[in-house]
Every structure is written in structure tokens, then in C-alpha cells.
Amino acid sequence: MDRLLSRRGFILGASALAALPLLDGCTARRDAARHGSAPSRGSLVGEEISALANEASSLLVWSTYWDGTGDSSIISRHARQISAASLFAASFSDGELVVPDALPRTMRRIRADEGLEDATVFLSVVNDVERDGKTVQKDTEILRTLFETDASCARHARELVKLARDGGYDGIEVDYEKIRKDTALWERFLVFERALIERAGDAGLRVRVVLEPSTPVDEVGFLDGAEYSVMCYNLCGVGTEAGPKADCAFLDEMAGRFGGLPGVSFALANGGYSWKAGTTEAAQVTRAEAERLIRQNKAKPFRDDASGALSFACRVDGESREIWYADERTLALWAKRLARALGAKADICLWRL
Secondary structure (H helix, E strand, O other): OOOOOOOOOOOOOOOEHHHOOOOOOOOOOOOEOOOOOOOOHHHHHHHHHHHHHHHOOEEEEEEEOOOOOOHHHHHHHOOOOOOEEEEEEEEEEOOEEEOOOHHHHHHHHHHHOHHHOOOEEEEEEEEEEEEOOEEEOOOHHHHHHHOOOHHHHHHHHHHHHHHHHHOOOOEEEEEOOOOOOOHHHHHHHHHHHHHHHHHHHHOOOEEEEEEOOOOOOOOOOOOOOOEEEEEOOOOOOOOOOOOOOOOHHHHHHHHHHHOOOOOEEEEEEOEEEEEEOOOOOEEEEOHHHHHHHHHHHOOOOEEOOOOOOEEEEEEEOOEEEEEEEEOHHHHHHHHHHHHHHHOOOOEEEEEOO
16 A cells, blocks of 8 residues: 555553544544453444444445355345445456355345345455465456456456356456556556446446546546446555544545545455564454454554544463454544545445355
8 A cells, every 4th residue: 555654552541432532534542342251243243333334325335255154044134235246256366266165154144134125235356366375465466367468358257257247246356456557457447447337337237446546536537337446445554653543634534545446445444453562563353353352452442533543452372462453433434534534424334244
């Protein structure tokens, strides 16, 4: 990611989280996270969905193949709050598209649920590649191959449409990353995108394109006929100093740069990262894991004024760690900040169930 903030974490005593009023703008206050028995993943995600649904014009949620057990039940319980779901993700193995077995299972559960018969579900496709048993994430070489000629672009578009149609999906989500400032590759992407929009339209399928924050949106003439989702997270993460996945300044920037795209939505991420104290070495941490560490270490989290994210220090396996993560109040604040920057409630996507 191009934009990084240098920040310090502060661990201070605080009043109970329940006493904190709903955060407005970026005037967050210090507060403590929950204590007591560990809540279930479903209940935590449910809080996040409800918080975002109150602040968003629409809400899409991602369900992943490696951690999607029970996601159809979560989607069913919150059917009135969720506008669509995206099942993540098909990828490439030795040049061929493959769909993890878990995705069709989740799709069957969704379609079998009487309350979800008409739910809008996208199949997400990523440019992760397995070659000779080794996986390369966000591989641009496969994109150069797929987009090499107009004919190969059309062929890939047909392949995706067939995959989505045969799987009973309502649309295709293209999450091809690390193109960054490669304008030549973006030009080829647009040839593919045009072919995909045309063929998907003929098949009655919607098209979504996921964009990284570093995308040179002013230099790429993204097309009408597709929806666009901007990743508003990983401001801080692996390779950066400790900090939140997003903050208010970052969200203002994303709204300003990408707000003019057709059918644009803004993706927010729950959870966070755990850093080896004083380093840029980080690993992802879920909200449930973070709150378990708070209970185990009797830590006192601090809610950051600039982001609304929670941070605390603890020890894990004898090692000092600094952890930053988002809870439902953080997510609600981020959605409200985007609405403020855009002048209207934003379409929001949640990474992830």
C-alpha cells in the first residue's frame, strides 16, 4: 500500500466499553473491550453486520472457503440487513480455474434456505496461482497471459461467465490485485473488462471489480456496466509500523479518489494485526482472538482518536506484542466517516464473515 502512517500505540486505563457513546466522526474516546465469557464468532459478526447496516446504504459480505462453515446461517439470520454476499474465491492451478469445494457447499446451503432463495450471491475470482504445488498470491504473470490478446480476453470472460452461470451465481467478482501502476496491464485489463461486461450482461449476470487503494483511478478509464469495490483497509499491516487497518484521513482519501466511480462501494475489514513489539513483523488476528488475548492478559485497550480502532499490549508465548483491531463500533465509525466524505451513506462491503 502506498500510504502508510507512523504511529505509536498507547495502553491506558479506560471506562467500560458499554459506557462509550456511539462514535461520531473521529472523536473516539478510550474504552475497554468486553470481559467475561468468550462470545461466538457468529455473535461478533452479527454485531458488526448490524452496526454497518445502520450506517450503510447497502451491505455486501464476503464468505471465505477456508472459514465459511456456518456462514449461510449468519447470512440467513441477517438477511434483512445484507444486500448481497460474495463467496471467496476461485483461483488458478496450473493455468486452470478451480473452485474450492467449500464454495459450492455454501452456495447450496444458501439456495436451500427459504429466506435466501432470492439472495444475490457473487462468485469471487482472484489471481492466486498454484504451480507445481507452490502457491503465488496475487500473481500478475497469469494476468498477462490471460489478457495477452483480445481473443484471450474474450476467452477468459466466457470462462468466468460459464463458471458463474453453472454454479448458480448472480454475478462475478474480479479481484485481480498487484496491477498497481502498471498502465500497460491496466489497458489490457480494460479490454478484458469490456468483454466480461458484455458476456455477463447477455447471461443476466452482474460484474463487480475489486480495486486496491493504490489503483491509479484517475489514469484508468474504468467502464460503465460494472460495479467497483475499493479496499479501504490494510493501511497498516505486514511490513509497516503498528497501527489500524484504516483511519479517518485514509477513508477521506479513498472517498475523494474513488467516489466518482459507477456503482462504487467501499470495503471495510474487521479484525486486525498483531505486531512483535517495536518491529514491522505482523500477523493477522481476528477480533475473537484479540478479545481472547485481552481477557487472558487482563489488558486495557485504548481506542485511537484518529481511527476508532482498539489497541493494547500483551505477551504471547513470552513475547511482547502490540495488537490493533476493529470492533463493531470501529466499523460503524468508518462507515459514518465515508458517508460524511461522500455526502450520503455509502455502499459498504464487509471483509469478512
